[in-house]
Amino acid sequence: MKSKMILVVALLLVTVTSWLACMNNSVTTAMAMPDKVSYNFHIRPVLSDKCFKCHGPDVNKREAGLRLDIPDSAFAPLKETIGAFALVPFKPEESELYKRISSVDTGYQMPTPSSHLGVLSAHEIALFKKWIIQGAKYEPHWAFVKPVKAPLPVIKEKGLAKNEIDYFIIAKQEQAGLAMNEETDKERLLKRLSLDLTGLPPTEKMMDDFMANKNVNTYETAVDTLLSRPAYGEKMAVQWLDIARYADSYGYQDDNVRTQWAWRDWVIHAFNKNIPYNTFLTWQIAGDMLPNATKEQVLATAFFRNHKYTEEGGVVPEEYRINYILDKTKTYSKGILGLTAECAQCHDHKYDPISQKEYYQLFAFFNNTTEVGYEGDVSQSKGAKHPILTISDSEARSMLTFINKRDTGSMMVSVMGERDTMRKTFVLNRGVYDQPTTEVLPSTIKAVMPFDTTTLPRNRLGLAAWTVNNNNPLTARVFVNHIWQEIFGRGLVKTSGDFGMQGELPTHPELIDWLAVDFMEHGWNVKRLMKQIVTSATYRQSGKVKDENYKKDPENIWLTRAPRMKVKAEFVRDIILASSGLLINTIGGPSVKPYQTKGLWEMASSGRGELATYKQDKGEALYRRGMYTFIKLTVPPPSMILFDASNRDQCEVKRTQTNTPLQALMMMNDPTVLEASRVFAEALMEEKTATDEKIKKAFHRIICRSANTKEINILKSYFDDQLKQFQQKQLDATETLNVGEYPGDKKVDANTTAALMKTISMMYNMEEAIIKT
Secondary structure (H helix, E strand, O other), X not given: OHHHHHHHHHHHHHHHHHHHXXXXXXXXXXXXXXXXXXXXXXXXXXXXXXXXXXXXXOOOOOOOOOOOOOHHHHOOEOOOOXXXXXXXOOOHHHEHXXXXXXXXXXXXXXXXXXXXXXXXXXXXXXXHHHHHHOOOOOOOOHHHOOOOOOOOOOOXXXXXXXXXXXXXXXXXXXXXXXXXXXXXXXXXXHHHHHHHHHOOOOOHHHHHHHHHOOOOOHHHHHHHHHHOOHHHHHHHHHHHHHHOOOOOEOOOOOOOEOOOHHHHHHHHHHHHHOOOHHHHHXXXXXXXXXXXXXXXXXXXXXXXXXXXXXXXXXXXXXXXXXXXXXXXXXXXXXXXXXXXHHHHOOOOOOOOOOOHHHHHHHHHOOOOEOOOOOOOOHHHOOOOOOOEEEEXXXXXXXXXXOXXXXXXXXXXXXXXXXXXXXXXXXXXXXXXXOOEEEEEOOOOOOOOOOOOOOOOOOOXXXXXXXXXXXXXXXXXXXXXXXXXXXHHOOOXXXXXXXXXXXXXXXXXXXXXXXXXXXXXXXXXXXXXXHHHHHOOOOOOEOOOOOHHHHHHOOOOOOOOOOOOEEOOHHHHHXXXXXXXXXXXXXXXXXXXXXXXXXXXXXXXXXOOHHHOOOOOOOHHHHHOOHHHEOOEOOEOOHHHHHOOOOOOOOOOOOOOOOOOHHHHHHHHHOHHHHHHHHHHHHHHHOOOOOHHHHHHHHHHHHHOOOOOHHHHHHHHHHHHHHHHHHHOOOOOHHHHHOOOOOOOOOOOOHHHHHHHHHHHHHHHOOHHHOEEO
């Protein structure tokens, strides 16, 4: 009986698999066949998924000596099939590649069943046939080709475009038979803009002024105002802190406190000062090596020193030192170049033209730092061997005024430092620290752009110059994609950390290239780029979902509506504090410890010293922006993690977006939300207005638009119900109001205040409160 059951299950699996394959073939067959088949956009993605595992860049995994990623090998005679060629231009019937992918003989078919890569669909096979008929022309990988500024496309609806961005977006929409949404209403537009540029909701005054001003330049004025606010630098810094894996502890088991926050202050300052992005990168890569380097330039190099450090006894120092360099290499390649170069740590990259040798040549730029793998409690190492920047109180008050220093002592920041003599770098067998093989010199990935040793030194200063060279095809593209992703929720290249051959192709290749070139032509000006995007018609669209557009484009790839997405975890907190009046707008300074579940650190971490137990801060520290919340690597802040914040233990260029019941549960019970609701309610109770007006005002501040009659009636009904329960002692007003450390107002009526507090809390739990549309 048991064997029969197994046979039945097996037959069912075969049937389902065959059905799915048929469905796949029927769907893909229905896809339009392009007039001109492109290697980059039609052929290479299939090769990458189905063929490069065995016939790609990795020499150790290559079968039959055949590489299909380069034409020289693909057009050469096959070594194991005499007289045959993988590809014969114009002749698919003579091309071994086509014959094998179209074969149904499992002994001859490619990919082989044993590879578990799956057969090609009918549409994919047809693409290969047409590509070969058209000459089987290879193209360099799009991301490794220097971007060019194409002329603006011709569009029918010129009147819809507000700047150059819109021409590219509308052209794609017209090709797909889609149409752009109308501009959203002024209230929603201002909220969206304020959240995107500052991470904060607009103030009541700003909302009132914006609505009352009928000048044609009102919107542009609002953009300029928000870009000039200090909160802009805080908003922009959050994404960079994810890339830089910034945290307030060392990680690993002991996980003691570290003081890298002065570097965070610098990042905020850099964005507010609008330091050009090429300078911003240069200082962080090699600020310590610039001629007559200032303390600010040296401080910027803390970017590479934000990774975890061990303070454990009994470790092998060289093993950890190598791990630190690996982390720096990954942060550079993923965060700045948008490449998965770490795949080549143990072997040649299986998909991208990055050899293991090239990986260690890149690694070599960081291998000359003076830091060591272990020297005890790093935070207490006054005479540390690894490079530390000491900042005195007088220096913070004079030349480093952007640092929000709170005491008169000196502080230490881990920064980069270069050895006097170059440390030898070797290719490590399988990436193991104690298995060196061939010696290599510092260099970059040739497929991206050769490293010119006649003009560039083989050190981090040379790497910085190579990185921000206008001929580098990746740096500007990757950054403008990060900014696009921040604003629209999805980059023009969806895989923002992978511009390589396994990454997604750009949805608007001409636009990302145009933006990258324009960005460089205008001095790598970040504020200008931000203004360019938010003043476009594309950005200003309504978020309304129209059936005809949704059916054709459910993922909104062609941007026919404003994206609907939650703000980042830090900004959920900021919205609550700002709208309630609790937010402390102080810029920078040490991280703070707001309300947190008691005993969490003690249960989840074996840390020692200052971070062995969680000591909640008092006073103004409880009401700082979310970006200043203390991040202990072994126990990240739970309220942040619930809303998909990075746990900061490695470089991250994109956060996940989840929607779980735990998020709603936190919003209903979090002390910060309840305290903000109480304080807001107490402030409204001081005003001599009717309850309806109080509810309207709270709604306006929290949701950032005027409530309609239906919404007011629902909220008023809820308020009346809660008030009745408090008055009848079914609920305890005193207990409800006893939340948070902000002093309460004893003069107001407890029952009415508690009912209003719960009504305000309900508004914070409305999805629209933390959604950007």
